[in-house]
Amino acid sequence: MLQWLPENVSTYGQGVDNLFYAIYYLTLIVFILVMGTLIVFLIKYRHQEGKRADYIEGSTTLEIVWTAATTVIVFVLAMFSYPQWNNIKSPTQFPENPDVVVQVSGKQFNWDMTYPGPDNEFGTDDDLELENELHVPVNAVVHIRLTSVDVIHSFFVPQLRLKQDALPNRFIEVWFEATKAGRYEIPCAELCGFGHSGMLGYLNVHAQADYDAWVQERWPQ
Amino acid sequence: MHDNEHHHEESFISKYIFSLDHKMIGKQFLIYGLLMFFIGGGLALLFRWQLAYPDQPLPVIGASQQYLDEGEVVTGADRMWERIYESDKEEWLETNMPSGVITPEFYNMLFTMHATIMVFFVVVPILVGAFGNFLIPLMIGTRDMAFPILNMLSFWLAVLAAIVMAIGFFVPGGHAAAGWTGYAPLSADPQWTGVEWGQNLWAISLLIQGFSSLVGSINYITTIINMRAPGMTLFRMPLVIWSLFIVAILLLLAFPVLSSALALLIFDRLAGTTFFSATAEGGGDPLLWQHLFWFFGHPEVYILILPGMGIASELIAVFSRKPIFGYRSMVYAMIAIAFLGWIVWGHHMFQSGMRPGLGSIFMTTTMLIAVPSAIKTFNWLGTMFRGSIRFTTPMLHGIAFVSMFVIGGLSGIYMANTPVDIFIHDTYYIVAHIHYVVFGGSLFAIFGGIIFWFPKMYGRYMNDALSKIHFWLTFIAFNCTFFPMHILGVGGHMRRISNPQQYEFLQGFEGMNIFITMSAFTLGFAQLILVFNFFWSMYKGKVAEQNPWQVNTLEWEAPTPVPHGNFGQIPTVYRGPYEYSVPGEESDWIPQAQPEHAPATSGD
Ligand code: HEM
Ligand SMILES: [Cu+2]
Ligand SMILES: [Cu+2]
Numbered sequence: 010m011l012q013w014l015p016e017n018v019s020t021y022g023q024g025v026d027n028l029f030y031a032i033y034y035l036t037l038i039v040f041i042l043v044m045g046t047l048i049v050f051l052i053k054y055r056h057q058e059g060k061r062a063d064y065i066e067g068s069t070t071l072e073i074v075w076t077a078a079t080t081v082i083v084f085v086l087a088m089f090s091y092p093q094w095n096n097i098k099s100p101t102q103f104p105e106n107p108d109v110v111v112q113v114s115g116k117q118f119n120w121d122m123t124y125p126g127p128d129n130e131f132g133t134d135d136d137l138e139l140e141n142e143l144h145v146p147v148n149a150v151v152h153i154r155l156t157s158v159d160v161i162h163s164f165f166v167p168q169l170r171l172k173q174d175a176l177p178n179r180f181i182e183v184w185f186e187a188t189k190a191g192r193y194e195i196p197c198a199e200l201c202g203f204g205h206s207g208m209l210g211y212l213n214v215h216a217q218a219d220y221d222a223w224v225q226e227r228w229p230q
Numbered sequence: 231m232h233d234n235e236h237h238h239e240e241s242f243i244s245k246y247i248f249s250l251d252h253k254m255i256g257k258q259f260l261i262y263g264l265l266m267f268f269i270g271g272g273l274a275l276l277f278r279w280q281l282a283y284p285d286q287p288l289p290v291i292g293a294s295q296q297y298l299d300e301g302e303v304v305t306g307a308d309r310m311w312e313r314i315y316e317s318d319k320e321e322w323l324e325t326n327m328p329s330g331v332i333t334p335e336f337y338n339m340l341f342t343m344h345a346t347i348m349v350f351f352v353v354v355p356i357l358v359g360a361f362g363n364f365l366i367p368l369m370i371g372t373r374d375m376a377f378p379i380l381n382m383l384s385f386w387l388a389v390l391a392a393i394v395m396a397i398g399f400f401v402p403g404g405h406a407a408a409g410w411t412g413y414a415p416l417s418a419d420p421q422w423t424g425v426e427w428g429q430n431l432w433a434i435s436l437l438i439q440g441f442s443s444l445v446g447s448i449n450y451i452t453t454i455i456n457m458r459a460p461g462m463t464l465f466r467m468p469l470v471i472w473s474l475f476i477v478a479i480l481l482l483l484a485f486p487v488l489s490s491a492l493a494l495l496i497f498d499r500l501a502g503t504t505f506f507s508a509t510a511e512g513g514g515d516p517l518l519w520q521h522l523f524w525f526f527g528h529p530e531v532y533i534l535i536l537p538g539m540g541i542a543s544e545l546i547a548v549f550s551r552k553p554i555f556g557y558r559s560m561v562y563a564m565i566a567i568a569f570l571g572w573i574v575w576g577h578h579m580f581q582s583g584m585r586p587g588l589g590s591i592f593m594t595t596t597m598l599i600a601v602p603s604a605i606k607t608f609n610w611l612g613t614m615f616r617g618s619i620r621f622t623t624p625m626l627h628g629i630a631f632v633s634m635f636v637i638g639g640l641s642g643i644y645m646a647n648t649p650v651d652i653f654i655h656d657t658y659y660i661v662a663h664i665h666y667v668v669f670g671g672s673l674f675a676i677f678g679g680i681i682f683w684f685p686k687m688y689g690r691y692m693n694d695a696l697s698k699i700h701f702w703l704t705f706i707a708f709n710c711t712f713f714p715m716h717i718l719g720v721g722g723h724m725r726r727i728s729n730p731q732q733y734e735f736l737q738g739f740e741g742m743n744i745f746i747t748m749s750a751f752t753l754g755f756a757q758l759i760l761v762f763n764f765f766w767s768m769y770k771g772k773v774a775e776q777n778p779w780q781v782n783t784l785e786w787e788a789p790t791p792v793p794h795g796n797f798g799q800i801p802t803v804y805r806g807p808y809e810y811s812v813p814g815e816e817s818d819w820i821p822q823a824q825p826e827h828a829p830a831t832s833g834d
């Protein structure tokens with residue numbers, strides 16, 4: 010089933026996919042065991058003439074065993090997940106000194122990208138605003154300041170394994186490092202009105218040289 | 231028998247309409263829920279069409295290709311559209327689906343109302359309103375609810391709520407279109423959606439529905455605490471009564487939270503407050519809505535499943551002819567779910583911008599709540615272990631409940647896992663999960679419960695051949711409809727989009743979407759069988775004896791049809807509800823009300 014996952018092109022995406030696979034196999038095994046047991050029981054203990062059910066009220070040992078076992082399994086799973094989650098979402102754990110900082114703002118029904126320009130400050134004259142086109146270099150740490158001017162949108166790049174809601178009047182920090190050049194879609198994943206379907210931006214991941222050329226073109230020096 | 235005589239003198243109105251009898255009110259809720267089920271299902275089929283064939287005219291009522299291309303009237307539908315376009319009035323069909331093509335605004339309204347109706351007007355009214363009302367007094371051995379007038383009020387408030395909700399479809403600007411979760415600011419200000427009174431009526435209707443639930447839940451709690459038959463200790467109550475008891479407490483505590491949130495939303499929309507909008511001046515916060523909604527919403531989803539678990543437990547014990555495996559741990563698991571249910575709401579908000587640290591905490595609590603769900607599943611298996619399983623139609627539904635709930639529970643683990651949820655949040659993966667727990671779980675339990683208790687409700691059996699056809703069609707079509715949605719979700723297919731073909735990365739899913747839509751239409755069709763069977767059997771079904779399935783619990787002690795006041799003499803309870811196949815006993819069942827050592831009586 011997981012071969013349907015879009016190709017992963019971010020540094021942390023592999024970690025997410027590993028967890029995905031781990032849970033997939035875990036749940037698959039549980040599913041097969043439970044369903045297998047169920048089917049065996051249904052066949053073996055079907056009503057047969059002259060045979061009665063056994064009077065069994067339960068088993069405290071079994072109750073304790075399966076309560077403890079499931080608790081342990083889910084906690085182990087959780088332990089493996091905390092670091093991944095923090096790595097992706099906790100601003101205190103982001104790689105420092107990003108190569109690129111961009112503000113992405115949702116607006117019915119577009120993504121507005123704002124580059125701070127050479128002075129690295131938003132709200133100055135050298136800012137650059139682009140509609141629906143995000144340009145970043147490959148293998149570089151990108152910080153995104155996510156916000157919205159109207160309703161809630163959600164910044165989703167399937168190939169990066171990144172999704173984060175964009176809220177009005179709030180600036181939410183996310184980051185990524187793309188590992189492969191290409192043009193990827195940025196759909197909006199949170200219902201935001203009648204134009205929600207089709208609200209679509211593009212992430213252009215360039216080779217470093219191409220990216221430098223792009224910067225040079227925008228801010229000639 | 232004063233009660234019985236009184237019964238015959240009742241007028242039509244006081245017997246069938248403004249009835250105070252818990253059984254009649256239960257049946258009223260059941261028919262109400264089934265009717266709403268059709269409306270909710272119909273809406274779903276409309277938007278499923280759009281997903282499979284984006285921007286193509288609907289079958290039957292859509293205009294033909296010739297008409298669209300050249301204006302040439304070919305079919306009856308073309309004639310209708312011709313008439314609509316020629317009239318000066320802006321007609322409803324023209325606004326929402328010109329030539330039979332669903333507009334994006336209408337699409338949003340369709341899925342919003344589909345979910346709203348299914349959650350608030352189908353599953354809760356049937357599970358809690360119908361089964362709660364019908365079963366509680368009968369199964370605990372009393373004559374009626376503690377507050378019969380409140381009980382009637384609860385039903386008529388629900389009717390009022392449905393009427394208000396229905397009006398919303400026809401007001402200018404259309405019905406609510408911000409999702410059943412009604413996220414602010416989208417829902418809080420008409421400028422973002424163009425929806426004016428639709429959203430207001432949505433909120434007002436849910437407020438009324440909230441009162442209905444509140445009144446009902448107070449009644450259930452009081453009745454269960456105070457009016458149990460002699461000998462009916464708490465731990466002799468059938469699990470379905472336990473589940474309804476716990477659900478009533480959850481309803482009592484959860485609904486006021488939604489009601490407050492709805493009231494604030496109405497203020498935001500009509501009185502210019504800014505509780506949920508984040509204007510620099512206003513100082514409100516959109517996340518406040520999400521916290522309030524999900525603080526209600528997560529207990530609500532357990533309200534949707536717990537009675538289903540209760541019903542499935544009854545079915546599995548009765549038709550395995552065995553006691554419930556681990557009766558007490560089943561009760562404790564439900565209580566654990568009810569407690570933990572209050573501290574997991576943040577798992578709906580992992581990607582919302584809530585602090586990431588909170589995400590980790592909510593992941594932990596959510597993983598914990600998977601434990602009682604697992605316990606219950608293992609206990610159902612344990613109940614079948616070394617049983618003598620009868621594959622009656624209700625039992626088939628009970629087995630389907632368990633297997634579908636397992637899938638729904640397991641898919642919950644993926645989403646509870648925060649890093650994985652980053653990817654699958656707001657995709658079809660969630661849609662698959664919801665439907666495996668609520669349709670695969672609750673609805674199969676409802677179907678099973680209806681067939682199981684029908685003989686007590688109407689004194690007749692439902693037609694078994696039709697029930698079996700309905701079951702198998704539903705089971706197969708259900709899985710064909712919803713299982714592939716997991717795959718869509720893994721592919722990143724967002725929920726709530728009207729046209730997946732707008733996206734490059736979703737191009738490969740067209741065939742799957744068509745397959746899902748075909749299956750959904752089959753699924754919808756199969757439900758017609760159920761409804762036909764239901765109403766036909768009411769009048770024409772085979773007459774049932776008093777206790778056709780040989781069940782121990784008290785509702786089967788009452789004569790069929792159950793008279794006003796339920797029991798001639800209130801039964802005394804001597805044992806737990808699941809004394810099946812007791813060693814040394816001749817019969818494989820001992821009714822709860824049978825005194826020690828008296829010989830078991832036969833089924834009629
Ligand atoms: C094993 C137990 C369960 C776990 C671990 C679990 C976990 C979750 C999580 C984490 C979400 C949020 C996913 C997201 O939006 O990204 C979710 C959504 C949902 N769950 Fe469950 N769940 C469980 C059982 C249930 C049950 C029993 C029901 C109802 C009968 C249910 C109904 C829902 C619904 C309706 C939603 C979606 C609400 C929406 O966004 O529209 N879940 N579940
Ligand atoms: Cu959107
Ligand atoms: Cu939840």
